[in-house]
Amino acid sequence: MELKDIQNLIKFVAKSGASEVKLEMEDIKITVKTGPSKTETTFSQSVLSPVQIPVVSQVVPLAVAPVVPAAAVAAVTEENNESNLLTITSPIIGTFYRKPSPDKSNFIEIGDSVSADSVVCVIEAMKLFNEIESEVSGKIVKVLVDDSSPVEFGQPLFLVDPL
Structure with missing residues (x-):
């Protein structure tokens, strides 16, 4: 081995x-x-x-560096509890991209409606670009991660207001 x-x-x-x-x-x-x-x-x-x-x-040791500051996570959690927003999370570790390629437009913008199985971003992991699909339907309220940023497994990517 x-x-x-x-x-x-x-x-x-x-x-x-x-x-x-x-x-x-x-x-x-x-x-x-x-x-x-x-x-x-x-x-x-x-x-x-x-x-x-x-x-x-x-x-x-498991060193996990949060990409989002703790205060922002607390604010997001409070906002999520107050308005019943749903969260789209990262299913893998990798680099988050909002566009399919540099010369194309973003998959989704704030205010866009998504349905289950809509592609919302790609995450590059080990030179493979994985399309990430929404598991919820609703309207995108907030993008929580900057383009080209590293993301962890389970990290919140988008907040969605359910329809």
Whole structure:
């Protein structure tokens, strides 16, 4: 198993919300434990040859830098509670784009109506551009993310006033 595969496993476990995952294969054993403030990963390999391989232990803190300031998130939460607005969130980590390409216009603007399955933006992840569709119907009230900004999984992108 390559280091890149192990790193992808750590990221997947952190996103999934699982508290502990154990993976055992022929010659490798991996345990990934996550908590509210840290992710702990233990790797051990056993080889039948006389050469001893050291056990590698690595603690990887989950550093999540909020793109939206906490005060703005609190204001959005209050506004959302007061007026029953719906939120379109990011289903993946990547770079947020409002346009399909630089020479085209935005998918949607404030005041536009969207229906379920309307494309509202694209998110680039690993050189792939993923079209993000609205899961709700209504009128776009606010765009919460700047164009070409990084976004996290579950991050609010748009506020929608339901019809």
